[in-house]
Amino acid sequence: MDADHLINVAAVAKWGRDVGIYDLMTSRWGWPIAECFHFIGLCLLFAAVGLFDLRMLGVARGVQLRALHRLIPFGLAGFAISITTGFLFVMTTPDQYLHNPAFLLKLSFMLLAGVNMVLFYVVAARTVWLTGEEDLPPLRARVFGAVSLLCWLGVMTCGRVITAYRPPAYFWCPWC
Amino acid sequence: MSVWAREDQYAYFVALIFHAWGMALLVGGGIVIALRVLGAGKAAALPKFRGFIPVMWAGAALAIPSGLVLLVAYPAKALTNPIFAIKFACLIGAAWLVRRLMRIDAPPRNSRGLAALCLLLWLGGVAAGKLLLHTYRILTVT
Numbered sequence: 676m677d678a679d680h681l682i683n684v685a686a687v688a689k690w691g692r693d694v695g696i697y698d699l700m701t702s703r704w705g706w707p708i709a710e711c712f713h714f715i716g717l718c719l720l721f722a723a724v725g726l727f728d729l730r731m732l733g734v735a736r737g738v739q740l741r742a743l744h745r746l747i748p749f750g751l752a753g754f755a756i757s758i759t760t761g762f763l764f765v766m767t768t769p770d771q772y773l774h775n776p777a778f779l780l781k782l783s784f785m786l787l788a789g790v791n792m793v794l795f796y797v798v799a800a801r802t803v804w805l806t807g808e809e810d811l812p813p814l815r816a817r818v819f820g821a822v823s824l825l826c827w828l829g830v831m832t833c834g835r836v837i838t839a840y841r842p843p844a845y846f847w848c849p850w851c
Numbered sequence: 852m853s854v855w856a857r858e859d860q861y862a863y864f865v866a867l868i869f870h871a872w873g874m875a876l877l878v879g880g881g882i883v884i885a886l887r888v889l890g891a892g893k894a895a896a897l898p899k900f901r902g903f904i905p906v907m908w909a910g911a912a913l914a915i916p917s918g919l920v921l922l923v924a925y926p927a928k929a930l931t932n933p934i935f936a937i938k939f940a941c942l943i944g945a946a947w948l949v950r951r952l953m954r955i956d957a958p959p960r961n962s963r964g965l966a967a968l969c970l971l972l973w974l975g976g977v978a979a980g981k982l983l984l985h986t987y988r989i990l991t992v993t
Contacts, residue, residue, distance in 0.1 A: 707985035713980035718977050721875045722882035726903060735902025742895035744888055808895070831871045836864055 684769050691766035692747025700767040713760040717831070718743040721745070726826055731803065731812050731820035777840040781833035788826035795819040853912040856924035873914025880907035881949050881973045889968035890945065890953050898955045907949070908969035928987045934979050945969050 691697045700704045723746045729735070730743055735801040765772045772778040799816040814821075856862050880903045887900055922929055929935045946953070948969035951959055959965055 707982055710984075711981045712979050714977050715974045717877045718875065718882060718974060722879035722886075725875065725879050726883045726906065729903075729906060733908060735899065737896070737899035737902060739895040742892040743883075745894075746883060749882075749886060750889065794913040808899070827977060828872060828875075832868050835867045835871050839864055 682769075682773055684773050687766065687769040689707070691769065694766075696763055696766045700763055706764075706767075709760040709763050713757050713764075716753040716756030716758075716760065720757060721753075721827055721831075723748075723750025723753070725824055728820035728824040731817055733811055733817075734823070736809050736811075740806050740812065741804045744803075771841055773838070775837055775840050777833045777837045780791045781830050781837070782831040784826045784833060788823055788830070791819055791822045791826065795823070853923050853926065856920050861981045862920065863924055866917040866924075869913050869917035870921060873910045873912070874980070875915060876910030877907050877981050878910070878913055878973045879909065880904065881945055882970060884904060884949055884952060885966045885970040885973070888962050889970070890963070896904075897953075901953060904953070905913075918984050925987075925990060927989045927992045928941055932983060934982050934986050938979035938983070941972045941979060945972035945976060948972065 688697075700709065726735075727740070727747065728744055730738055730740060765778075795816070799813070801818055803812045803816050806816075811817065854865065883903055884900050887895070887897060922950055952962060952966060952969065
């Protein structure tokens with residue numbers, strides 16, 4: 676299946692130019708500064724979410740999970756920074772991303788992390804608030820933590836190899 | 852070895868991936884400790900956050916060797932760039948501040964100010980690392 680059948684890549688590129696994102700991002704410092712903020716956002720996200728996951732898996736016992744969860748808003752702020760700058764990258768050169776298997780896999784990991792997060796709050800969060808500060812949370816909470824951690828490491832991994840799978844290397848991409 | 856790191860189909864990207872994981876763990880641990888000293892999650896006792904120090908060591912153990920591979924691949928690119936020195940100044944300063952903040956027996960007087968500085972240095976070090984890609988003057992000597 677061709678991504679063009681789902682999304683009109685040319686129209687996205689035109690929109691990016693029309694609203695000025697293209698000019699902003701192709702200016703001397705536009706793209707580099709956006710990349711810096713993309714990584715700063717990711718660091719905040721991983722700090723808050725990744726280390727909460729690690730605590731659920733038994734790292735740093737003694738840190739009360741309920742208290743550690745108060746850092747999650749910083750992770751959300753980081754996520755907002757990374758999503759915004761990521762959106763700017765994609766709108767500047769949509770053909771480099773929408774045909775790119777590494778980028779599509781990265782989005783899949785983010786979607787899985789999102790579903791995992793919702794299920795965590797519905798199914799397991801209450802048991803985590805009641806977990807003693809030296810204790811492990813119940814198994815199902817630990818599974819959510821492990822999935823979350825793997826998803827975000829997967830997001831980073833895919834992000835790092837996006838440049839390796841860039842079109843016109845169409846032979847990388849089974850559906851292009 | 853430099854040529855291998857630069858031209859092998861996988862070596863450079865494998866090093867990039869490990870560098871990203873390592874930095875995420877190292878900087879992630881540093882950010883959490885800095886935020887805690889700044890007052891987030893106060894209900895958890897600060898000394899218990901020492902448990903995240905091994906996470907930071909694990910991150911350093913991943914990031915430093917992979918960083919050396921990246922450096923060996925393009926030594927002239929990084930070593931001629933003042934941003935590279937800034938990156939290390941930020942990261943070493945941030946790591947030193949984490950050590951200082953976690954000395955529970957003798958907490959620094961202005962711990963919140965130092966924690967804010969520590970947070971800025973971690974994020975500044977990451978931003979400087981990213982800027983290396985865009986600010987080099989010399990890619991390879993030969």
